[in-house]
Amino acid sequence: MRDLERRYRQLLRAYPAGYRQARGGEIVGTYLDLAEPDRRWPSIIDVVDVLAGGVGERLRAAGAADLIPGIRLAAVLSFITATALAGFWGTAEVVTSSASWGAPAFGPFATTGIVVWGCWLLAGAVHVIAPARWARVAIGLALFLTAAVVPIAALFELPRPYLFVLVPQVTLGLLALAFPAHTARRQRLTPLAVASAAALIAAGVLSGKSSWFYRFNYGGAFLPEAGAVLLLTAMLAAIVLSLRGDARGLWALLVLLTPIGLLGLYPLTENIVGAGHADFRVITGTTAAIFLLGGTTLAAALAIRARSSATADTLAVRLHERCPNCGK
Amino acid sequence: MVDAPLREPTFWILTALAGPPMHGYGIIREVAALSEGRLSLRPGTLYGALDRMVDAGLIEADREEVVDGRQRRYYRLSTTGSATLAGETERLRRNVKAATARLGALAPAARPIAPRALGGLA
Known part of the structure; x- marks a missing residue:
């Protein structure tokens, strides 16, 4: 051989x-x-x-073949959310004032986050004009920068976005890598269109505010609000598709529970966990708990689906073994 | 039951099999040729799609043989697959006809723009 x-x-x-x-x-x-x-x-x-x-064949054997299309749907929603957040934070980096309250700055921008958000918006543009493989490369680069900004900022003592902003962005980005290879140009424009709308909101509510916007005022509340919108959108998609006998939406909703939970890291760590100032330990601990909860929910759904699929197969075999005339 | 419109790989695999039975490697090459290189299937994707299409009754296994020590299974279009491909082709033909008619109506209005622009530049 x-x-x-x-x-x-x-x-x-x-x-x-x-x-x-x-x-x-x-x-x-x-x-x-x-x-x-x-x-x-x-x-x-x-x-x-x-x-x-x-993996596809194992899911098919477990009666969950529609999990992969569900992940692809979740990836589309994740990418739209990630670029929208980049539009919001990127604009906030530009329009907020770093002079007030003695906040540290990164040149004319609030923090080094401007590089991260710029790369995410670039990924949104590449998604429109280039084949899927180039869009994945651009998302990969944005993911790398989102993770790398933490040690780089620490090394050069530069301001950076908080972890409760970066962690959901990385999770959304990882999921976004699974977006479908073939989509219509009009659909591919959606992430940039939503990002532009988010940028307008940021310009409207954060202009002239302090560059501490990541934590305070509207900036701090934006992530949980974005999570709520994503949850409602995923639930609506799940209901509409389920009415057509398509389970993709339900799987997408289950997969999205983890990033949706992470979008709520700010209120979770500071209000529920009770940490007045969420440090690295609190953030990583809460993130691990959300991943565990999201993963367990998905695994439980897969196990239930596999069991019901096996029961259906057994019933089908038993019915097949019956006498076609008398049914015994 | 197969939803319309067909996904692009499904459409091209059915089109590739609308002829003599083919094995996996043959289907990959035929799909690449028919789509003028726009769709490049890999075996993992292909066999997943073939399994789904067998389950949906669109294609059937024809025969197996071993060539140069490599196992090959040939697939052929089923009656359902043939009807599905014909239905999808008709749907696409109508779409093309409608779009062509719209573009034809648009062309005379669009035509004067180019000479004016050129004149302005000159």
């Missing part, structure tokens, strides 16, 4: 054992047909493709 074939067969462990046994030879054969003659390792694209195919 060639090295390449052996490596593809190892990757195929992502698939359920039964499926692998029945279809593994055929799938590996197709990968080998497509590979260049001198290739010894599967390409990154093939690794992702095998893993995605395996």
